Structures are given as structure tokens and as C-alpha cells.
């Protein structure tokens with residue numbers, strides 16, 4: 001364990017208190033940079049959450065899951081994954097795309113860290129704040145209770161790393177070489193039999 005490591009036991013949901021559809025990742029990064037200029041994640045961002053979900057459902061990672069966060073006081077930054085949705089959910093609702101992305105993301109994080117459904121909380125349940133807004137809190141409470149809508153990451157969404165892609169290319173090459181070798185052997189056999197006939 002290094003000084004700034006994180007061992008997630010819970011997942012904490014936040015909102016940006018800004019426009020759901022008009023807040024960008026770089027804007028959020030700038031806000032955090034102003035407040036904590038020297039706190040930079042291993043991925044190179046000032047954002048204190050592990051993940052940010054834009055209004056259109058795009059998920060962006062700002063911080064590694066096993067890296068200390070900067071989103072919830074009270075010791076939680078070293079035992080939680082922080083997810084922030086763009087929006088101001090006392091006044092607007094999260095978009096369907098955001099909720100779908102959030103469910104998928106929660107499914108993956110819970111699987112990786114063995115976190116139960118009832119260990120997903122809104123920021124306000126761990127610290128005196130209104131974050132993530134009453135509309136988002138309604139969803140969070142429902143998520144904890146609704147065992148039926150268990151979301152598992154679809155097999156099709158598994159991404160190939162550059163290393164894996166390289167390995168597959170190598171395998172294809174190897175395969176081709178084996179085929180060519182086979183053809184050459186066949187040709188040799190054919191030649192041999194032709195010679196014998198002469």
C-alpha cells in the first residue's frame with residue numbers, strides 16, 4: 001500500500017451542480033485545478049472523482065480506482081470510488097443515457113471490488129451536503145432496493161488493450177505461416193511423386 005492508495009468498500013455518487021448537457025470534462029477539471037492545483041491523479045487530471053458521466057452518457061475516467069480520491073471528506077477518499085454525474089439534480093433529472101451508463105459502471109466496479117448493491121450511496125449520506133441532489137438521491141435509494149435490475153457488463157463491451165491487439169496480429173501471422181508451410185510441403189510431395197514417375 002502506498003501513501004495515496006484506495007481500497008474501495010463503497011461507491012459514492014455526486015453531481016456537478018451545473019448544467020447537465022452543457023458541462024464538459026475539461027470544465028470540471030479546471031474547477032478542481034483551481035481548488036487543488038497540486039493534486040493530480042496518476043492519469044494526469046485534477047478531477048477528484050474516479051469517473052465522470054456526461055449528460056449524453058459518455059463515461060470518462062479521471063482517476064484510477066485504486067488511487068486516493070478527492071471528493072468526500074471523512075476518510076472516504078481512501079475507501080470508495082467516486083462517480084460524478086454532470087447536472088444539478090435538485091432542479092433537473094439525470095438523462096436516460098446517464099443512468100444506463102451509471103448502471104453499467106456500477107456493475108463493473110462492484111464486480112471488481114466485491115461491493116454489494118446496498119453499499120452504493122449518495123454523497124449526502126456520508127457528509128453534510130445536498131449532493132447529488134434530490135432527484136439523483138431518489139434513483140440511488142431505488143438502486144439499493146431493486147435487486148431485479150442487476151446490471152452485468154455486456155461481453156461485447158470488453159475492450160482490447162493494445163497488447164492484446166498486437167498478440168492477435170502475431171497469432172494471425174503465425175497462422176498464415178503455418179498454412180504456407182503446409183502448402184510448401186504439399187508442393188514438395190507433389191514434386192517428389194512427379195520425379196519418381198519420371
Ligand SMILES: [Zn+2]
Nearest residue numbers: 014015123131
Ligand atoms: Zn458530492
